[in-house]
Amino acid sequence: SAVISQKPSRDICQRGTSLTIQCQVDSQVTMMFWYRQQPGQSLTLIATANQGSEATYESGFVIDKFPISRPNLTFSTLTVSNMSPEDSSIYLCSVEDFGGAYNEQFFGPGTRLTVL
């Protein structure tokens, strides 16, 4: 299965600033996703990162707030723009990769963001 790393692992940011989170996979994968996990909550899909084209955003998430890049099949970035305390969450990168019999979705370790 794919090994996923994220940078930074955590950050504390000031209101109004932006943070870019990187996701690196050790193999080429077709599908990459970005999720948000608010404190004590479940995971909510932000968008599907498409290689070579604009990301596909879920309802309630917009490109201006969460711009995403996917320059190749092993790397993606998520930017959290003009942050407010409500953006304090864990942001998780996920990929779909072959798990031995079927494609399965695997998660990175997450980026814990605190906005003051």
Next chain:
Amino acid sequence: GQQLNQSPQSMFIQEGEDVSMNCTSSSIFNTWLWYKQDPGEGPVLLIALYKAGELTSNGRLTAQFGITRKDSFLNISASIPSDVGIYFCAGQFSGNTPLVFGKGTRLSVIA
């Protein structure tokens, strides 16, 4: 949007006890998955189910894909302290599509 109802929300059990949790959905999924999340970590896949009625084991874990394709359960036998964490169910309609997650079951094991 689609939602999964996962229960119970939390459980406190004695070490050695068996645990059962389940998820139900108002819509059909063709894949059910169970993840465990430790504090400060991303979810780790425990079991994946691909066929209605399928019963799959992974060590002390057993999960079933409901015959209606609208539910799944996860059992943990003989719990140990390292079973502590949050367990999430997730449904997927088809490959290459995002997952829909349940709200999680927080498991605490008392030694």
